[in-house]
Amino acid sequence: MKDTQLSPDAVIGILALQGAFAEHQVMLKKNCGKRQLDVIQVRTPEELKLCDALIIPGGESTTMGLLAKISGLIEPLREYVKTKPVWGTCAGAILLSQAISNPKKGGQELVGGVSVKITRNGWGSQVESFEAPLQVSGLRDAHIPFPGVFIRAPVVAELLSAASELHTHVISRIPDSLLPRSSLDEGPDRAIVALRQGRHLLTTFHPELTFDSRFHEYFVHECVLPSLAP
Numbered sequence: 001m002k003d004t005q006l007s008p009d010a011v012i013g014i015l016a017l018q019g020a021f022a023e024h025q026v027m028l029k030k031n032c033g034k035r036q037l038d039v040i041q042v043r044t045p046e047e048l049k050l051c052d053a054l055i056i057p058g059g060e061s062t063t064m065g066l067l068a069k070i071s072g073l074i075e076p077l078r079e080y081v082k083t084k085p086v087w088g089t090c091a092g093a094i095l096l097s098q099a100i101s102n103p104k105k106g107g108q109e110l111v112g113g114v115s116v117k118i119t120r121n122g123w124g125s126q127v128e129s130f131e132a133p134l135q136v137s138g139l140r141d142a143h144i145p146f147p148g149v150f151i152r153a154p155v156v157a158e159l160l161s162a163a164s165e166l167h168t169h170v171i172s173r174i175p176d177s178l179l180p181r182s183s184l185d186e187g188p189d190r191a192i193v194a195l196r197q198g199r200h201l202l203t204t205f206h207p208e209l210t211f212d213s214r215f216h217e218y219f220v221h222e223c224v225l226p227s228l229a230p
């Protein structure tokens with residue numbers, strides 16, 4: 001359901017099948033600034049059509065992928081990412097990746113859209129979840145570290161070859177001391193925790209579970225609004 005009937009600058013959808021969608025909604029509302037944003041929860045292809053941009057939240061990528069398939073959203077999502085800005089956080093980042101090193105047994109649905117290969121649970125299990133202060137280029141007040149909340153987070157195993165042609169900007173890398181130990185990810189790309197590719201944004205952690213709305217601002221200003229410019 002729409003939040004407002006005023007004519008918005010942008011309609012941002014949050015995929016609301018499972019996971020931390022409500023938290024993203026709260027963050028976006030806090031963060032409208034002078035912009036008039038409509039924020040809607042997306043559970044159907046019809047709702048997806050209303051959106052200028054989409055956020056895929058953290059949660060469980062296998063469940064979200066399955067629910068997207070059951071609700072007839074998986075193909076519309078695959079089409080959607082070809083033309084509209086999408087931000088994936090944690091499980092959402094997995095869904096938004098082109099390939100996965102360790103899919104669930106029997107396979108799992110991806111939406112694709114960002115030219116990376118990703119590894120689920122790349123830092124280990126729930127007990128190995130952690131927080132880390134991150135340097136992120138392009139954020140407002142970038143000298144102030146962003147609180148990275150990593151919960152069974154995925155690891156960017158590899159930027160795929162197409163990434164270089166797709167205007168990929170790595171905006172945050174994790175410090176060496178925190179690099180994952182998994183043998184699945186040995187290349188230098190495993191330090192990447194946030195990147196923008198074209199108008200898509202991928203974060204392996206959860207900005208929606210903090211009190212810091214700078215990533216939501218970043219998505220609106222760097223990805224959503226420029227995509228609407230005539």
Ligand SMILES: NC(=O)CC[C@H](N)C(=O)O
Pocket residue numbers: 057058059060061062089090091092094120121151152153154
């Ligand atoms: N916090 C999260 O979103 C965890 C992601 C989860 N490990 C998955 O595979 O989907």
